Amino acid sequence: MHVRKNIPLILLVASVAAAALLITDPYILTMLIFIGIYAIATMGLNLLLGFAGQISLGHGAFFALGAYVSAILTTRFGAPCTAAAALAVALVCAIAWAVGLPCLRLKGHYLAMGTLAFGEIIHITLNAEVELTGGPSGIAGIPVLSLGPFSADSDARYFLIVWCVFIALFVLTRNIINSRPGRALQALHGSEQAAGAMGIDVAGMKLTVFVLSAAYAALAGVLYVHFVAFVSPQAGDIMFSIKMVTMVVAGGMGHLWGGLLGAALLTVLPEMLSYFEDYDMLIYGGILLAMVMFMPGGLTQGLARLSGALRARRTAVRPGAVTGGRTEDPVPRRTAQ
Amino acid sequence: MSSQTAIVRISGISKNFGGLAALQEVSITVGRGTITSVIGPNGAGKTTLINVLSGFLKPDSGTIELNGAVITGRKAHAITRLGMARTFQTAQVFGQMSVLENVMVGCHARTRTGLAGAALRLPGVRAEERAVREKARGLLAMVGLAGQASMTAASIPIGSQRLLEIARALASQPAVLLLDEPAAGLNTQETRRLGELLLDIRRQGITIMLVEHDMELVMDISDEIAVLNFGRSIARGTPAEIQASPDVIAVYLGED
Numbered sequence: 339m340h341v342r343k344n345i346p347l348i349l350l351v352a353s354v355a356a357a358a359l360l361i362t363d364p365y366i367l368t369m370l371i372f373i374g375i376y377a378i379a380t381m382g383l384n385l386l387l388g389f390a391g392q393i394s395l396g397h398g399a400f401f402a403l404g405a406y407v408s409a410i411l412t413t414r415f416g417a418p419c420t421a422a423a424a425l426a427v428a429l430v431c432a433i434a435w436a437v438g439l440p441c442l443r444l445k446g447h448y449l450a451m452g453t454l455a456f457g458e459i460i461h462i463t464l465n466a467e468v469e470l471t472g473g474p475s476g477i478a479g480i481p482v483l484s485l486g487p488f489s490a491d492s493d494a495r496y497f498l499i500v501w502c503v504f505i506a507l508f509v510l511t512r513n514i515i516n517s518r519p520g521r522a523l524q525a526l527h528g529s530e531q532a533a534g535a536m537g538i539d540v541a542g543m544k545l546t547v548f549v550l551s552a553a554y555a556a557l558a559g560v561l562y563v564h565f566v567a568f569v570s571p572q573a574g575d576i577m578f579s580i581k582m583v584t585m586v587v588a589g590g591m592g593h594l595w596g597g598l599l600g601a602a603l604l605t606v607l608p609e610m611l612s613y614f615e616d617y618d619m620l621i622y623g624g625i626l627l628a629m630v631m632f633m634p635g636g637l638t639q640g641l642a643r644l645s646g647a648l649r650a651r652r653t654a655v656r657p658g659a660v661t662g663g664r665t666e667d668p669v670p671r672r673t674a675q
Numbered sequence: 676m677s678s679q680t681a682i683v684r685i686s687g688i689s690k691n692f693g694g695l696a697a698l699q700e701v702s703i704t705v706g707r708g709t710i711t712s713v714i715g716p717n718g719a720g721k722t723t724l725i726n727v728l729s730g731f732l733k734p735d736s737g738t739i740e741l742n743g744a745v746i747t748g749r750k751a752h753a754i755t756r757l758g759m760a761r762t763f764q765t766a767q768v769f770g771q772m773s774v775l776e777n778v779m780v781g782c783h784a785r786t787r788t789g790l791a792g793a794a795l796r797l798p799g800v801r802a803e804e805r806a807v808r809e810k811a812r813g814l815l816a817m818v819g820l821a822g823q824a825s826m827t828a829a830s831i832p833i834g835s836q837r838l839l840e841i842a843r844a845l846a847s848q849p850a851v852l853l854l855d856e857p858a859a860g861l862n863t864q865e866t867r868r869l870g871e872l873l874l875d876i877r878r879q880g881i882t883i884m885l886v887e888h889d890m891e892l893v894m895d896i897s898d899e900i901a902v903l904n905f906g907r908s909i910a911r912g913t914p915a916e917i918q919a920s921p922d923v924i925a926v927y928l929g930e931d
């Protein structure tokens with residue numbers, strides 16, 4: 339692995355370590371924890387949406403299901419957190435498989451509607467199954483994450499756990515993207531026909547990436563529920579599903595960093611805009627609209643363009659600087675057609 | 676050529692689209708190691724034939740044999756794994772991926788790395804990845820696209836995209852390569868180079884079934900030619916025989 343390619347990751351690891359040591363403000367820590375949790379969920383959704391080109395408006399439901407299963411197992415059955423988390427993710431994978439099997443036969447708008455309907459069904463079920471889920475009032479008193487003697491009982495510790503999970507998943511995801519299965523799922527985005535002609539089992543690959551992305555959402559839901567210690571059906575409603583999609587689009591579809599940037603933007607922005615009180619939603623919407631119009635490739639593309647422009651200026655200033663004649667597009671992956 | 680063994684045997688294939696008979700009882704035998712061309716006017720059913728052969732369409736009747744095994748009705752990805760690869764009449768590259776990655780996707784059918792192995796970068800996976808990269812580079816060099824390896828596939832000219840499709844199909848190590856109008860949109864010089872490339876591919880032991888409108892190219896490089904008209908196979912023979920056939924001249928060559 340080239341060091342240069344890893345600079346952003348190294349910076350992230352360093353920032354996480356520094357933040358864990360230096361930041362004590364609970365408000366900021368909480369916000370960083372939420373960003374990490376959403377970034378995990380959106381990394382998975384980005385695999386589906388940005389890389390494989392398949393829409394889902396039901397991923398909030400996988401997040402909620404992960405949260406609920408872990409909550410129920412720990413509060414009702416006294417299961418240890420790690421076992422509950424593992425079971426929650428496994429169960430959500432099974433559900434995603436069962437949902438994906440019929441849904442992924444659909445394309446475009448129909449797939450969006452199918453996954454939307456699934457999300458609604460889960461939302462209604464969580465409200466209605468009062469005995470199991472506590473209904474609209476949800477489940478409270480969920481224990482904090484712990485493994486043996488180690489307990490994530492402080493915000494600083496929880497922060498560290500969430501971000502270590504993110505970094506580990508980031509590396510694993512990047513490995514997948516730059517390998518046979520990762521290329522196969524990106525091929526789906528380019529042309530399903532050509533993917534089939536290359537020996538890729540198109541239906542199987544779609545289902546695989548759908549289940550995989552649901553697993554990320556479920557894991558994020560688990561991390562969420564053991565931090566907030568409370569969950570209600572609102573956790574994974576349609577608004578949250580749409581917010582996840584917005585995070586991916588705003589951050590940059592088909593860019594691994596896109597999910598994180600989008601999650602950070604959409605978590606921090608509403609907080610900052612609360613200063614404007616009644617007008618916050620208006621400004622929020624305006625900013626998102628402007629981003630879609632002027633930065634269709636999301637933040638990652640915007641940043642890549644910016645750094646490309648800066649580099650170009652630097653080379654222009656130094657006469658005789660060798661550019662190496664590379665014709666590489668600074669942002670190889672564009673948004674969905 | 677008739678003494679050669681058949682690698683693909685198309686027997687009595689029919690395909691209807693509603694009331695339209697796109698293919699009617701078509702039978703063509705493709706000799707192993709040959710370049711067999713399929714020609715015919717627009718709408719004759721050539722692309723439909725390729726779609727049926729490659730598993731993108733199910734024929735209404737008839738059978739297709741590859742290497743003696745019946746493959747009719749099998750899925751497209753399974754047929755590729757069995758050794759028959761194709762290109763598309765309208766180039767279908769993976770636009771947002773790099774040119775090199777496109778060819779690496781072509782290796783999918785001949786490699787095994789799964790999700791877990793890929794995520795953990797196991798040593799075997801690394802080795803496979805290196806091999807795939809090397810092979811893809813080799814194929815790009817062969818079709819003359821080595822210099823564009825890191826460009827996005829969507830950003831290269833359409834003629835180059837057609838060559839990329841050929842490299843990508845070759846990456847699946849096919850025994851038979853189905854080409855749907857690879858010369859469309861190429862200039863004379865590019866077409867000549869394409870002809871050399873196809874002869875080169877044949878020399879490597881790969882059988883080619885070529886659908887093409889460029890008669891000069893077809894007559895230059897084909898061992899055998901089959902002529903389709905309104906979904907029927909109306910003639911077959913060597914380029915010389917086809918050029919001399921009054922039937923063919925009447926329905927096809929005379930038309931232009």
Ligand SMILES: Nc1ncnc2c1ncn2[C@@H]1O[C@H](COP(=O)(O)OP(=O)(O)OP(=O)(O)O)[C@@H](O)[C@H]1O
Pocket residue numbers: 692695697715716717718719720721722723724764
């Ligand atoms: N999916 C389809 N549905 C309905 N009709 C179709 C379909 N595909 C092809 N056809 C029709 O079948 C006939 C044969 O089409 P095909 O594409 O095989 O012709 P072709 O020989 O490849 O022509 P060209 O030289 O123009 O590429 C045409 O009349 C076409 O309109």
Ligand SMILES: [Mg+2]
Pocket residue numbers: 721722723764855
């Ligand atoms: Mg055609």
